[in-house]
Amino acid sequence: MTSTAVVSSSQVLRRANAAAVLHTAWDGVPFTASDVIATTGLTRSTVLGLCDDLATSGWIIELADARSAGAYSKGRPARRYAFNAAAGYVVGVDAGWHRVTASVADLAGAEHGTAERVLSEQQTDPALRRTTVLATVEEALEHAGVSPEAVLVLVAGVPAPTDARGASPANHDFWTRMNPGLGDVLAHPGRTVVVENDANLAAVAEGAVGAGRGLTSFGVLLSGERFGSGLIVDGELLRGRTGGAGELRLLDLVEGVGGPEGLGYVARDMVREAVSAGTVPRDSALLRAGREGPDAEHVFAAALNGDAVATEIVARLADRLARVCAVIATMLDLERIVVAGAIAPASEPVVTQATTLLEEYTHPPFPTIVASELGADVVRTGALHRALALVRANPLSFTLPITTPPRQ
Structure with missing residues (x-):
């Protein structure tokens, strides 16, 4: 083996050891060389050298020693470090x-x-x-x-x-x-x-902090203006040849759906149709939604308050959502569909009914539908x-x- 190869191998090993030390530090809890040794099995001299390198490069910072921090009072004080989040x-x-x-x-x-x-x-x-x-x-x-x-x-x-x-x-x-x-x-x-x-x-x-946490196979349905889905199957994000695995243009072919338009878009469209047809009572909350007219949130709130037109619209939206979820969940054997996006916090009336309807369109074990709690920030x-x-x-x-x- 040449000296160049030896140097290269040594550099690779040191880099791998440095990464191991850094991953040990990443949760931000102050640590000592002994903590890293217990986790990685590296020698004390190696750990101390790597900590010096990581501190010099800015990845970690050295804190007051363990004696100054009140950890113990006898023997040589241990050097303490912490991950540098900044x-x-x-x-x-x-x-x-x-x-x-x-x-x-x-x-x-x-x-x-x-x-x-x-x-x-x-x-x-x-x-x-x-x-x-x-x-x-x-x-x-x-x-x-x-x-x-x-x-x-x-x-x-x-x-x-x-x-x-x-x-x-x-x-x-x-x-x-x-x-x-x-x-x-x-x-x-x-x-x-x-x-x-x-x-x-x-x-x-x-998957990280929401309704898919702990699941290996679930789908997320963005459902505002247009339906779009993110699909996690066996713990992996499905992408496809051009990244279009979650595109839902196939909804054009699904009976009772007919297109990729989302809940927000369809809710507004249904209200406009009802107003044009003269079926919305004059005292309906749907007519008091401001200059731009009622959006999906107005419809959902009105349905919860017993508005007859809004209740009918919610039922139609729930059937549409159930059919969409049935296609995705059945095709990929998903455990859960998460309805996400800005519309999600207000969509509980639709989600609740769609969950019941889903049992008519799928087979056991039945998937579930839940509304995301991450809202517009998802x-x-x-x-x-x-x-x-x-x-x-x-x-x-x-x-x-x-x-x-x-x-x-």
């Missing part, structure tokens, strides 16, 4: 159809700044969308007091399928307008940028979790910037 930052973006939000979090997942901008249905110009997304990220960084150079990973969710490069199929006008080269727009030296389908990121969020939450996971999976591949703690 070593770098991640950004999660929800670049939705009508709303763009961005949050900045440290490496422990604590959020330090958020920004939001709204786009109307008429504002679909790709250049405007690129400018809006970038401005939202910059505003979030400013609120957090974090420089662009401190961002290790940025993950953005878009309402379009994406491939491994973050590109959306070019043969679909809506998808290209929703993802007009955002990966290039958000790029920055030293930063990893991932553009991902929004429903996939919603599934990441639900995609952004998933983006942050995905970004943190990318850092944690291979932290030493990142070069840390010189950072200062964020403003509190």
Whole structure:
């Protein structure tokens, strides 16, 4: 074996050992060399040397020794360390159809700044969308007091399928307008940028901190303007050839559904039809929803208060939702479908009825339908979790910037 190979092998081993030490430290609890030795089996001299290296590079910080901290009073005081959550930052973006939000979090997942901008249905110009997304990220960084150079990973969710490069199929006008080269727009030296389908990121969020936690096979259904699904099967996110595994254009072929329009869109459409037909009583709460008319939340609330028209609409929406969930859950043998997005917190009346109807459209063991508790933040939450996971999976591949703690 040549000396070059020996050096290379030694470097690889040291890097692997450093990563093991860093993973031990990641939960933020102060630790000593003895703690790391017990976890990794490395020698004391190796651990102390690696801790010095990690402290120099900024991944961990050295604390007051164990005697100063009151841990013990006899013998040589043990050196204590802790993970440096401010070593770098991640950004999660929800670049939705009508709303763009961005949050900045440290490496422990604590959020330090958020920004939001709204786009109307008429504002679909790709250049405007690129400018809006970038401005939202910059505003979030400013609120957090974090420089662009401190961002290790940025993950953005878009309402379009994406491939491994973050590109959306070019043969679909809506998808290209929703993802007009955002990966290039958000790029920055030293930063990893991932553009991902929004429903996939919603599934990441639900699996990490939501209604999918602890499950190995479940689906997340974004159900506002259009249905889109993120699918976790046997613990793995399904993507497909171009990232379109969760696209639901097949709903055009499903009896009683007829298209991918979501609960929010269909609820508004049903109310408009009822008003035009003159079947909405003058004293109905549906006619007191303001200039823009009732949205899905108004319909759900009115149904809970006994409004007859709203109750009928909820029943029709529940049947539609049950059919959609039956297709997804039966095809992939899923345990649960999570209805997610901004509409989710108000959708309980629809979800409850759809769960009962699902037993008519599926077979035992019956899947369940639940409403997400993550609300409008589900995609952004998933983006942050995905970004943190990318850092944690291979932290030493990142070069840390010189950072200062964020403003509190």
